[in-house]
Amino acid sequence: MFNAMNKPISSWRGLRVWLIGASSGIGAALAQQLLALGAIVTLSARREPALRQLAAAHGQEQAHVLAFDAIEPAAWPQAYQSVCQNMGEPDLVLFCAADYCPERVWEVSAARAGQTLDINLLSAYRAIETILPAMLARGHGGIGLIASVAGYMGLPNASVYGPSKAALINLAEILYSDLHPKGLSVYLINPGFVQTSLTAKNDFTMPALQTPEQAAAAIMRGMAAGDFEIHFPRRFTQTMKLIQLLPYRWRFALFERYLKLS
Numbered sequence: 001m002f003n004a005m006n007k008p009i010s011s012w013r014g015l016r017v018w019l020i021g022a023s024s025g026i027g028a029a030l031a032q033q034l035l036a037l038g039a040i041v042t043l044s045a046r047r048e049p050a051l052r053q054l055a056a057a058h059g060q061e062q063a064h065v066l067a068f069d070a071i072e073p074a075a076w077p078q079a080y081q082s083v084c085q086n087m088g089e090p091d092l093v094l095f096c097a098a099d100y101c102p103e104r105v106w107e108v109s110a111a112r113a114g115q116t117l118d119i120n121l122l123s124a125y126r127a128i129e130t131i132l133p134a135m136l137a138r139g140h141g142g143i144g145l146i147a148s149v150a151g152y153m154g155l156p157n158a159s160v161y162g163p164s165k166a167a168l169i170n171l172a173e174i175l176y177s178d179l180h181p182k183g184l185s186v187y188l189i190n191p192g193f194v195q196t197s198l199t200a201k202n203d204f205t206m207p208a209l210q211t212p213e214q215a216a217a218a219i220m221r222g223m224a225a226g227d228f229e230i231h232f233p234r235r236f237t238q239t240m241k242l243i244q245l246l247p248y249r250w251r252f253a254l255f256e257r258y259l260k261l262s
């Protein structure tokens with residue numbers, strides 16, 4: 001009952017990791033920590049120069065760069081083939097890519113919502129479709145989805161981002177039910193606020209704000225321990241979990257009182 005939900009990771013040395021969304025923020029910090037601990041990492045995102053800069057400090061055998069646009073369905077099979085050629089079949093795939101546009105519901109356009117859902121959600125399905133057959137055949141491997149506490153409940157301003165992250169949380173739960181019995185690990189990663197280019201768009205004071213390095217360290221700790229949900233910082237995420245449990249009328253009253261929305 002209280003065993004780790006995934007296989008704990010005792011050493012990162014030689015573990016082959018494909019990190020999608022590695023060019024900045026949490027993904028870049030994760031890449032640095034994985035590489036420092038001896039993992040073999042393929043760094044993916046669209047901005048190749050940023051990926052090359054990250055890889056430069058490490059040997060060609062350890063850090064591979066594979067730039068591609070994750071919303072291009074045709075790019076995935078090709079990308080996966082390159083990953084396997086360069087470092088072998090990945091042991092762990094971390095899906096970190098996302099876009100965020102703070103907007104109230106009356107500012108949402110369906111076209112723009114589609115773009116956000118395409119990278120935040122549909123591309124996670126593309127990743128799963130691409131990597132699962134080989135992982136299932138091997139009966140070994142792990143998948144991590146970076147969702148967000150913004151997926152715990154409907155929060156003003158996260159009009160499209162929030163639903164995309166709620167869907168990722170739901171998807172990670174389904175992945176765990178389906179894949180854990182087949183020997184695969186599944187990680188649901190729910191960060192609170194982290195100081196990155198994504199949250200630089202927020203015009204409010206972000207509570208319990210962390211650095212990308214702190215976020216990456218929490219993710220590494222959670223995966224090493226074999227956790228399923230990795231959420232941090234706890235003082236913030238636990239409060240959000242409690243608010244999520246409140247009856248709707250209390251939750252909405254709290255939002256009206258404290259979020260100072262106009």
Ligand SMILES: NC(=O)c1ccc[n+]([C@@H]2O[C@H](COP(=O)([O-])OP(=O)(O)OC[C@H]3O[C@@H](n4cnc5c(N)ncnc54)[C@H](OP(=O)(O)O)[C@@H]3O)[C@@H](O)[C@H]2O)c1
Pocket residue numbers: 020021022023024025026027044045046047048068069070071095096097098099119146147148149190191192193194195196197198199
């Ligand atoms: N910052 C926070 O407070 C926070 C909180 C909760 C969850 N998160 C989640 O953490 C993850 C990392 O976000 P971050 O805060 O570190 O933001 P970030 O610095 O903007 O990182 C986003 C990453 O996604 C990549 N990406 C975006 N569109 C892509 C595409 N079409 N194809 C391939 N890669 C793409 C970006 O690279 P390119 O632009 O080079 O393609 C970048 O590497 C996201 O899933 C985010 O939702 C962040």
